[in-house]
Amino acid sequence: MASIREIAREVGVSPATVSRAINNNPAVTPAMRSKILSVVNRSRYMPTLSRRETTNIAFAYTGEPSLGSPYDAALMLGMSDRMEQCGFDLMIIDLQRAVMPHETYTQLFMRKGIRGCVLRTTTRTRHVCEQIAAEGFPAIVLADRFDDEQVSFIYADSKKASRDAVEHLLGLGHRRIAISRNLVDDADHADRFAGYREALAAHDIEYDERLDFRLPASRDGGTQLIRRLSTMPLAPTAVYITDPESAAAAMVESHRMGWQIPHDLSIVGFDDGELRYLTYPHMTAVCQDAREIGREAFECLQQLIGSTSRHASIQRSLPTVLAVHGSTAAPRSGPK
Template sequence: MASVRDIAARAGVSVATVSRALNDLPNVNGETRERVLEAARQMGYVKSSSTVVSDVVALAYPGDAVRADYGAFDSSLMFGILRGLNAHRYDITILNIGRDRAPREDYASFFRRKGVKGVILRSFEDSREECEAIAEAGVPSVVVADRFENPKVNFICTESRSDSRRAVEHLIRLGHRRIALGVHYVHDTDHTDRCEGYREALEASGVEFDPSLLVDLVADMNGGANAVRYLMNLRDPPTAIFFTDPMATLGGMNACREMQIRVPQDLSIVGFDDSDLRHHAFPPFTAVCQDASLLGYEAARWLVRRVRGDSDEPLRSIRQTTFEINQTTSTPPVRGERG
């Protein structure tokens, strides 16, 4: 097998530079790091297993791991992952695949270089192929909050389409016909499910879909507040809004207070909740609910068992959301009597 000195000679750099590049240390420019990694790949270099920490797994993102438009889901997910790993004395590292993986570096080599034995993956519409490639490469991995037909991809997610439809049907039964949807602009399976549930409920009840009531937003408080300001200033504003994310729901409720719009007397709101946030709002909001922490916990427990070799059972789990009626939905106001 090729040595560090062999790689240094092939890449035309010092042994120290090769060591820094292979161990992902700073003070190596991108071009040099790529040249070293490519030389290592061509020479079949495999990092000694004794240098790989065996009790570390990764939470890996296709790009930046910290973004406001990811919403509150990831913080709840991380809480569950840590709970699942702590029980087995495992640690976690957070990876940005797009930033750190060299252009021609295979996934197995990349994760080995990063010192991790297994990966929990966050997937979005534009990174599904990458998740499949990682699974095809034989890397122990599980995707959270998405589902796949490919039998090699392990995943755990929730199905929110049915309860999103149930939530909108609840509003329709109360008498609402002008029902808006505030949906996260980052496209993934979860938000596609919620949009489809919304459209299905309208169609089944004979309520015409109005494109002006569909608002793409950043899933944070500002996004929810801006959606309310836009919608309630329409010539024919909605009498109800369904938000697909918890922080957008809170932002929308805050904007209602600022605009002196009473919830639910003037405007009914249905939100989405990844934890128990709905019970800490005033008034407690009606919501489609999932337990993001449980998804993280189950993903972490399964991954540790797989990495340890304790189980070779696949994980292809689809959990069901729930729909909980609280204090933010009521019959629509009589037109002209708001406030």
């Protein structure tokens, strides 16, 4: 890692000018600031705070935070498994709130003593990930994928397994199959929806928007889903619920209403860990290991931090799988 004097010598400015650029001082022109920060990121320079080298890794949200989700909790747990061995500390940050006017993301991260960041994004804020990558700051996006070769990401592809899940229900004899997906658009839920649509189309079943439910990815969303299904004159016999919390809550609410799972309603959920084994009956689910994704994310981020290339990138796609358990069976009748 270069010193501030070495960076200044390479750019041809004083160390004080480098410091001003890092701290977003308006005395430095935008062109010079960009030139300095490019060298700063390439050299992986990190200013010291309070006379000690910073060891912060950020878990950063580019859009609406989903901090309460089991997926994010499992990711951070997996990251911490590796971080403790390396002496890093975890910082959670909302980029929309934290970035100051006219401040680059690199300047924000340096101001907070952040060495690298894991990014969680939405469809609306993907451009933030691309901007951070363009600045050359070490960062890796989880649960999304990019065509831009500069953007590092780890993505669990759930499209094929989602299609397998709906094919499983069709093979059992279901024809009215609903889907419940997140209100907030992101790549994960878009893939699960695409797998659902593909499976229906392959069996010449027309997509019915009345069976497409956009609900919060939370326990409340699962409860709402079952209550809405109970009011339908011609209810589905099966549903694919693309969020773990919603799926578990839907099974609880179904039991509360006296429905027999899977005979009155077959449920396929999504599982980031081992939630499927905590329901009764055990839940058929599309599965990924979020904790392992978190471990891999930190290991990849370490590689990016240690790289001497400003635009080094890592792009990985991981599989998801369908695990069949007791929450799906041949239809007897729709829920009443």
